[in-house]
Amino acid sequence: MGRRPCCEKEGLNRGAWTPLEDEILSNYILAHGEGRWRSIPRESGLKRCGKSCRLRWLNYLRPDIKRGNITPEEEDLIIRLHNLLGNRWSLIAGRLPGRTDNEIKNYWNTTLGKKVKEPKRSGKMKAAVKATVHSDVVIRTKAMRCTQQVVLVDPHPEAACAPMLGSGTGNGREEGSPSMASKGDDSGKLGLDSSMSELLLKDMSDPEFWKIYPFSSEFNLDGNGHGSLNIDDLLYSEEMMKNWGNHQDDFL
DNA sequence: AATACAATCAACCGCGTAAGA
DNA sequence: GTCTTACGCGGTTGATTGTAT
16 A cells, blocks of 8 residues: 555656647646646646646746856855755755756756765764754754744845845745745745754854854853753844844855 | 767656645 | 645656767
């Protein structure tokens, strides 16, 4: 009794998409909009599973897809975001307008992964993190959709919020980004969800973090962040919100 | 020119999660 | 509260293209 397949395989086309299939899918989505992927094959007449349609649209057919080589600036950003976020390609892609998670993942696996070696944490640093943080945060390996537990904060108008906080480039994926959700009329605001906690955990292992974010007095910590705190208190603290815009570059 | 190997990238797969019944 | 369905994600595969021998 294995997992039920996402769709019936019989009679469906597989492999590379033909120009005709691309045209049918594009026309359908332009007419009816994205979403309801499962019903697209049935209603458009495509012999593809909905999942395949979604992937084709997101990775290839979307009008805002940026073609061409990754620029050095983009490469640098990918490296820094990967350092901060790990293999969360959709989050990284959300900061690179016109680039897809699949493209970035491929680029990393084929090019950057060889160039960049994961910086090793010293045992001392790991121990510091262990001794410092006492929380119920569960480290996830996958990004989550975020529809609840969202905190909206006003961005600092003077801070250059791009790319980490969204540059407002019109990239459709930004508003679906799990960690930076915007809702309704709050277009000028930013959402932070609890997935930021794990990023924070990583950053907290860096002594520089504690120089930039002087939480020591607020949370009863010593200068190296030693003590006991609830990570959510830290994540959503005024100090974090205040400093984030001003110092984000230090962590990218 | 032919073959082998490497690199690239589109597509597939299975899992975790949210939403609705 | 439980079950089902659909979506979105990261990991992996395999076809294609490029390069070396």
